[in-house]
Amino acid sequence: MPAPLPLIPGMEGAGTVLAAGSDVQNLFPIGSKVGYMGIGIQSYAEYVLVDASKAVPIKDEQTPFEDICGAMMQGMTAHYLVNADGSYEIKQGDHVLIHAGAGGMGLLLTQIAKAKGAVVTTTVSSAAKAEKSKAAGANTVLRYATDEGASTDAWVEQARAATPKGQGFNVVYDSVGKSTFTHSLDLVAKTGSVVLFGAASGAPDPIAPLSLGPKSIKLTRPMLFHYVADEDTLRRRAYEALDWIKKGYVKFDYVKAPLKDAADLHAKLESRQTTGKLLLEL
Incomplete structure (x- = not known):
């Protein structure tokens, strides 16, 4: 659907926690890694404000940011598509x-x-x-x-x-x-x-x-957001997708580009010239 302009796109990402609300500071310590996914997150940005219910605390600090991103929309989509509690x-x-x-x-x-x-x-x-x-x-x-x-x-x-x-x-x-x-x-x-x-x-x-x-x-x-309707389900699917990666069941083919090249990458995506998981980096 057309969105009103100006628009900051992006529904998923990974980064480092810079601040957290008092009720969730134990779950999201300052400096820890986090993944996030949801409508209206506006992740094409250096700083992103994310509701805790749409965020996934990363327990293993050695997890690469690329794999955290991979486990978000694509990883969780795959999870519900191939399991009995999904499609x-x-x-x-x-x-x-x-x-x-x-x-x-x-x-x-x-x-x-x-x-x-x-x-x-x-x-x-x-x-x-x-x-x-x-x-x-x-x-x-x-x-x-x-x-x-x-x-x-x-x-x-x-x-x-x-x-x-x-x-x-x-x-x-x-x-x-x-x-x-x-x-x-x-x-x-x-x-x-x-x-x-x-x-x-x-x-x-x-x-x-x-x-x-x-x-x-x-x-x-099916639509992904109906299968991650609460934070417990969202995090469970994300962790199981990350476990697939860690155990070597799946390997992502990452294609990286700087955020300034987002328009070019979108054009290639729309014309079906891309393969793999596309990532914008800051």
């Missing part, structure tokens, strides 16, 4: 389709799904992104665009062939939206789940609810 519990032997497999979320979901014992198929737009997705552990990587940038649907039947007897995927994670959503519904198995958690190509066309019936498809359009 879908990935299980050993599941066949999982992840669109935009070389994006920050795609790379993260691929690693977590593999750690859970799933067989992972991803879709990407370029040869370079295909290599990144393979390096993250994807079993099958398919292109939905040619080298010239033209869209192609050849990947659809290739994806179907990657599933047992061509019967489809247990779960499809779709952050692309308009250009992939119909295919996601087509490729999911009977009683499978389609998790639409983004719309990089635009909002999908409307569908009739009864169209889900022939395969008993479970369709969900």
Whole structure:
């Protein structure tokens, strides 16, 4: 939605506590590290005022700021997407389709799904992104665009062939939206789940609810903030995401730029020229 100007963007970040309210000083000691996430935080700034309920005290001072940022929006999003108290519990032997497999979320979901014992198929737009997705552990990587940038649907039947007897995927994670959503519904198995958690190509066309019936498809359009609605849940998900990083289950592909280059990085993000987790540094 359009926001009134002037605007300081940013909904997540990591830094050092410079001051804390009297009621939370024990939780956030001066000089300690902290992560934070929430609507209206305005994190593109040198100094940020954060409500304690949106902040995550970092217990291990050796935790890099990069990993703290990684565990915020992307780490917590991945956490609710792959667990039973969120969108879908990935299980050993599941066949999982992840669109935009070389994006920050795609790379993260691929690693977590593999750690859970799933067989992972991803879709990407370029040869370079295909290599990144393979390096993250994807079993099958398919292109939905040619080298010239033209869209192609050849990947659809290739994806179907990657599933047992061509019967489809247990779960499809779709952050692309308009250009992939119909295919996601087509490729999911009977009683499978389609998790639409983004719309990089635009909002999908409307569908009739009864169209889900022939395969008993479970369709969900989740939003992160509903799954971290209280500070205890937010911190639990953040700590478990940090634990994934510490144990080596996932490794972020960080792309760093100074805050002054934020506009250029946004332009690249909008044109889908980026991969990995984007970080602005001060």
